[in-house]
Amino acid sequence: MRVFLETYGCQMNFADSEVVASILQTAGHSVVTEIGDADVVLINTCAIRDNAEQRIRHRVRELRAMQARNPRLRIGILGCMAERLQSQLMAEEDNVSLVVGPDAYRRLPELLQRIGAVTHSSVSQAAVDSTRSSTFGSPNLGEQPEMLPASDTASDRGSHSSPKLGEVARRAGGVCPKPAPAGGVCQTPALAAVELSTTETYADIEPVRLASNGISAYISIMRGCQNYCAYCVVPYTRGRERSRDPETILREARTLYSQGYKEVTLLGQNVNSYRHADVGFPQLMEAVAGIAPDLRVRFATSHPKDLSDDLLRVMAAHPNICRCIHLPVQSGSDRILKLMNRHYDSAWYLGRIDAIRRYLPDCSITTDVIVGFCSETEEEFQATLDLFRRVRYDYAYMFKYSLRPDTYAARHLADDIPDAVKGRRLEELIALQGQIALENNRLEVGRDYEVLVEGESHRSKERLFGRNSQNKVIVFDRRDARPGEYRRVRVTDCTAATLLGDLIP
Ligand code: 5AD
Numbered sequence: 001m002r003v004f005l006e007t008y009g010c011q012m013n014f015a016d017s018e019v020v021a022s023i024l025q026t027a028g029h030s031v032v033t034e035i036g037d038a039d040v041v042l043i044n045t046c047a048i049r050d051n052a053e054q055r056i057r058h059r060v061r062e063l064r065a066m067q068a069r070n071p072r073l074r075i076g077i078l079g080c081m082a083e084r085l086q087s088q089l090m091a092e093e094d095n096v097s098l099v100v101g102p103d104a105y106r107r108l109p110e111l112l113q114r115i116g117a118v119t120h121s122s123v124s125q126a127a128v129d130s131t132r133s134s135t136f137g138s139p140n141l142g143e144q145p146e147m148l149p150a151s152d153t154a155s156d157r158g159s160h161s162s163p164k165l166g167e168v169a170r171r172a173g174g175v176c177p178k179p180a181p182a183g184g185v186c187q188t189p190a191l192a193a194v195e196l197s198t199t200e201t202y203a204d205i206e207p208v209r210l211a212s213n214g215i216s217a218y219i220s221i222m223r224g225c226q227n228y229c230a231y232c233v234v235p236y237t238r239g240r241e242r243s244r245d246p247e248t249i250l251r252e253a254r255t256l257y258s259q260g261y262k263e264v265t266l267l268g269q270n271v272n273s274y275r276h277a278d279v280g281f282p283q284l285m286e287a288v289a290g291i292a293p294d295l296r297v298r299f300a301t302s303h304p305k306d307l308s309d310d311l312l313r314v315m316a317a318h319p320n321i322c323r324c325i326h327l328p329v330q331s332g333s334d335r336i337l338k339l340m341n342r343h344y345d346s347a348w349y350l351g352r353i354d355a356i357r358r359y360l361p362d363c364s365i366t367t368d369v370i371v372g373f374c375s376e377t378e379e380e381f382q383a384t385l386d387l388f389r390r391v392r393y394d395y396a397y398m399f400k401y402s403l404r405p406d407t408y409a410a411r412h413l414a415d416d417i418p419d420a421v422k423g424r425r426l427e428e429l430i431a432l433q434g435q436i437a438l439e440n441n442r443l444e445v446g447r448d449y450e451v452l453v454e455g456e457s458h459r460s461k462e463r464l465f466g467r468n469s470q471n472k473v474i475v476f477d478r479r480d481a482r483p484g485e486y487r488r489v490r491v492t493d494c495t496a497a498t499l500l501g502d503l504i505p
């Protein structure tokens with residue numbers, strides 16, 4: 001089958017889509033770059049906030065028009081939203097044929113084969129009744145979505161046992177309540193594979209680098225999270241933490257380097273708790289950084305409670321480990337941090353910032369923050385503003401709290417800050433952070449950086465852009481520079497988001 005992959009959400013999701021592409025190609029399917037050429041559209045989804053889910057719902061509904069023109073087109077939902085909603089998704093979006101969670105991607109070939117078989121028989125059957133079918137040609141071959149049991153290979157060998165078909169159906173809510181659309185036919189059977197694993201890392205799968213620039217690539221080093229921050233759905237959608245065999249990570253990084261890549265980003269929900277036998281994250285970083293001095297190494301994301309001095313020492317000893325640490329703070333208020341179950345207070349966090357500045361004086365620091373979490377007072381929001389003034393981040397991802405069903409906060413805390421207040425706090429924080437980023441960037445004017453050139457500037461073909469070790473984007477006149485090269489650039493001007501510079505001959 002010809003498969004079109006559409007990815008939403010975090011870097012992990014983009015890395016997962018590359019694993020999915022590899023699994024599909026190995027099984028003889030092709031990944032197409034034009035949606036119009038596809039037999040199946042697989043949407044790799046994000047569930048982190050309600051607006052991310054709404055956007056995907058909208059997209060799924062939008063695809064109905066394509067399915068009306070091409071009744072054989074199938075839609076599958078992958079990733080965190082598939083895991084969170086399971087059969088509910090199939091019930092509510094009746095044009096969806098597949099729902100596959102993040103630990104079940106090895107089963108995609110088998111699942112595609114099954115919906116492919118249904119497609120062919122259903123299309124021919126539907127042709128008989130074509131005047132009555134509305135959006136889709138497939139008749140209602142079975143009343144319920146079928147929840148597949150875990151296969152032996154992908155099954156969870158840890159705390160969850162592999163359930164029987166009926167058990168999975170019950171756990172997931174079971175019966176598909178979706179009625180056949182008026183005047184048409186229900187596109188069942190839909191298939192779901194949503195079992196979580198405590199062992200799956202896709203370690204042996206070489207990702208297909210989708211939409212790659214041939215210069216930087218992601219390497220997934222661990223999966224899952226068990227920090228259970230009170231607001232966060234990730235532990236429920238991605239399961240327990242597990243780390244990938246370091247040898248397979250090193251092999252992947254060496255292969256990328258031999259193919260000409262110049263930068264790898266090691267990914268995990270909480271990379272600092274990477275551990276495989278006696279290899280922890282600092283040792284892993286040291287080994288990857290040792291592959292070649294001109295291979296840049298980045299990583300994301302770090303939980304402040306686990307950011308160790310050992311890691312900072314390794315970073316200081318290896319100039320090719322990039323001087324940029326993303327350290328989500330989430331709030332500046334100790335009471336809110338406790339409610340969020342973050343396992344640190346603001347003093348501890350600021351201590352980690354001091355440690356970064358001690359070991360790595362030129363390190364850029366970025367963060368994630370949530371405003372309007374349950375019961376956050378105006379003073380507590382002020383504490384977040386104060387913390388931003390103290391740390392002076394180079395960049396921040398800033399969010400309004402969004403209630404996620406089944407999380408601790410959804411079950412035990414009231415989402416009691418009015419949306420207008422959340423919005424106003426967010427705007428205030430964005431304005432402050434914009435000001436800080438601009439002031440930080442102004443200090444860069446006159447400095448020289450080694451820039452890894454990535455490509456043409458979006459605004460002008462005459463200019464190229466790249467990043468310095470601190471992950472700041474620098475735009476400069478192209479002259480003789482080419483993507484993939486390291487070039488020295490002097491910063492001459494800036495905005496809050498970008499540095500402008502000149503190549504140093
Ligand atoms: N509401 C708002 N933001 C959230 N994040 C995670 N869960 C929520 C939520 N329920 C943010 C956190 C996290 C980032 C990836 O998304 O800041 O670090």
Ligand code: SF4
Nearest residue numbers: 225227228229232234
């Ligand atoms: Fe979510 Fe917290 Fe895990 Fe990050 S550390 S993925 S915010 S539970």
